[in-house]
Amino acid sequence: MFSSRLPFDLTPNALAEVRADLTAHGIRIRDLTLANPTRAGLRYPHDAIAAALSAGARSPYDPDPRGLSKTREAIAAYYAGDGRTVHTECMHCTASTSEAYGMLLRMLCDPGDEICVAYPAYPLFSFLTALESVRLRPYHLRRTPLGHWRISFPSLEAALSERTRAVVVVNPSNPAGSFLQSDELQRLDALCAGHGIALIVDEVFFDYPLGEGTRARSAGTGGESLRFTLNGLSKILGLPQLKLAWILTEGPEDPRREALERLDVISDTYLSAATPVMDAAAALFTLREGLQRQIRQRCTRNLHVARQELGDRLLEPEGGWNALIAFGEEERSEHSRPLQRKSSRQDRLAEGNVSAAEDEQRALRLLREQHVLLHPGYLFDFPEGSWGVVSLLSEPSVFDDAVAHIAEFLR
């Protein structure tokens, strides 16, 4: 009766079961998996948000597959603030970045075609590709001698096939927290142009650097390949519930024009970006500084606490809303040399991989013994090692207590 696009095992995993059990017994969980900024105790300017949306609630319906022109102008102004020129006619508004991925996969891929995604990566990619009947080919980020995660171009070359239609990179990576460097962006651009495939750059966390390191922005840089940059209010303003994101299409004129026309057809079929939020975009962007400052302060503050508690177990992220904890002795002591590469999560699980099981067992013990919930590394398909991923968004009272318990657990 149902399509084979959804082969997923939908039963709750062991962590969810233990969590439910502890909660049923009235035990408070120290939750470090928070990804939702609206539940992080931030001070949102609710009146200003409501006022911005109420103006749009009075607007007539004026459908345009690319979104309202005033919205695209507001998005262009956001990039102009960072010295980038982007063109309003090269944008499509969507309800979310996730939806934007779906539209791109439908435009670029036939069933059975492939996209290459940099791993570790956030788990949604498995679902996004499966729902479009597209195959996911992982390539790897590897750690440099300085402890940064950078693209392994040999692994990317090895992942490319006749059926590859796009290379995806998240900038900065979720969960590794590494920013794309300008030499990497240039290489990706040349590689995609050379193979006649598209480059998709997800920049949802770009506004959240956590240090002084260098970072290269895809949007507004041009290049030789057909390039799509994704972003949206979900992370830029910490307002995922407003549902406004976009695809910026750049690159050589002919494929760019063709891509824009094809995206028009897909977007016109659904017209999913809502008028009130599109109408409010310019007013909402004026709230950016205040909202981002709070998120940045929260992440920086929590990172400082984690650094003090966890020492060299903590891997310094360059940006984003997460930090990594190195659980294995190997990962911890070998900051100074790249680790051995292993195969993808699917392969490793099929092989009865040890570190995925170790990650899970450790996360289960942390939850049972210390009542601390974190994301085990295997969920993000780390190509190597044993990791835990903690959200830096958590409220300080929860974060400090949870990190102190992780430190105790590690001791």
Ligand SMILES: Cc1ncc(COP(=O)(O)O)c(C=O)c1O
């Ligand atoms: C890297 C990355 N891209 C995209 C998304 C999805 O964002 P949206 O709410 O716009 O669908 C997420 C969500 O956490 C994410 O981590």
